[in-house]
Amino acid sequence: MSERPAGAEPADDEPDVDAIDHARIDAPPVPAPGHDRPRGLVVFVGAGPGAPDLVSVRGARVIAEADIVIWASSLVHPDMVANRRPDAELVDSASIPLEDLVPLYTRARDEHLLVARVHTGDPSLYGATAEQRDLCRRLGVDVETVPGISAFSATAARMDVEITVPEVSQSLVITRLEGGRTPMPDGETIASFAAHGATMAVYLSAARHRALQDALLAGGYPPGTPCIIGYSVTWPQEMMFRCELSRLSETMRAHRLWKHTIVLVGPALAEGPITARSHLYHPGFRHGYRAADARARQELRAHGARALDDAVPGDAGSGDDAPDGTRGGMTEEKA
Numbered sequence: 001m002s003e004r005p006a007g008a009e010p011a012d013d014e015p016d017v018d019a020i021d022h023a024r025i026d027a028p029p030v031p032a033p034g035h036d037r038p039r040g041l042v043v044f045v046g047a048g049p050g051a052p053d054l055v056s057v058r059g060a061r062v063i064a065e066a067d068i069v070i071w072a073s074s075l076v077h078p079d080m081v082a083n084r085r086p087d088a089e090l091v092d093s094a095s096i097p098l099e100d101l102v103p104l105y106t107r108a109r110d111e112h113l114l115v116a117r118v119h120t121g122d123p124s125l126y127g128a129t130a131e132q133r134d135l136c137r138r139l140g141v142d143v144e145t146v147p148g149i150s151a152f153s154a155t156a157a158r159m160d161v162e163i164t165v166p167e168v169s170q171s172l173v174i175t176r177l178e179g180g181r182t183p184m185p186d187g188e189t190i191a192s193f194a195a196h197g198a199t200m201a202v203y204l205s206a207a208r209h210r211a212l213q214d215a216l217l218a219g220g221y222p223p224g225t226p227c228i229i230g231y232s233v234t235w236p237q238e239m240m241f242r243c244e245l246s247r248l249s250e251t252m253r254a255h256r257l258w259k260h261t262i263v264l265v266g267p268a269l270a271e272g273p274i275t276a277r278s279h280l281y282h283p284g285f286r287h288g289y290r291a292a293d294a295r296a297r298q299e300l301r302a303h304g305a306r307a308l309d310d311a312v313p314g315d316a317g318s319g320d321d322a323p324d325g326t327r328g329g330m331t332e333e334k335a
Helices: 057-065 098-111 129-139 151-158 190-194 206-219 245-254 294-303
Strands: 041-046 068-071 089-092 114-119 142-146 172-176 199-203 226-231 239-244 261-265
Touching (some): 041 057, 068 098, 098 114, 098 129, 129 142, 151 199, 151 226, 151 261, 172 190, 190 206, 206 245, 206 261
Parallel strands (some): 041 114, 068 114, 172 199
Antiparallel strands (some): 199 261, 226 239, 226 261
């Protein structure tokens, strides 16, 4: 059991680390090869945004050991399934409906097979996995899920931005533009989410980029709100752009971005130095593993966690606002 540093006590809103039963946080075992299990198993594998080396170690192992590998060639990089067994059955689901998977899942049940159902990004986001889980359970087939990197996090990483910046945005809204072929629940609209002013990741909306821009503006985002556009993120044909919200539609139209595109919107995406830091690594912040410096704690209470203006020697521009008063001036779009 770890020991808490002298003088450090749990904050009122955090659990006592010493009281946690760590033995209960075991990850489920990696699925065994198909014929070693008492029942069939379908594993939904998150393939990530595109690049084959961004799939998890567990996901790659499931694909390598599967008896049947189901993937959509329209969405998943072919190298993602290249490490399958030579005798594995490879099924391209790009042109088939859910009903055509019933015979495969039935075989998995009857022959105790391992099926790797490879999905782009993370299976929990716009993956249509809920209906497949329901189907498998009705057929008597076990299911598991291996998470993957979603496009929103890959896009943020490619542009070296943080989605949640202290005192700017601490929330992320993941959504799509309403009015498309897939119905949206009542009350879930781009404008209503934009009213929060938080960071937003918009999927499956590139074909109607003008309507998207109008809805974001109608919801309350200022015209100068930073936007990041990611097309086929981490694929060889990847394109990345920065622009202000007022130029979102123009930028997407100019580069013919109709599909495979995600849009990030929000003030946290601005370039330039931050004006506040998180409390977590501030010397005046105490938690279960670190005591607070008394003087820094007083400073934190009095002034908050201000940016490290003097932390980098010779950084003359640190802490200064951009000329336009934002966290950093917006740039023109760049590929």
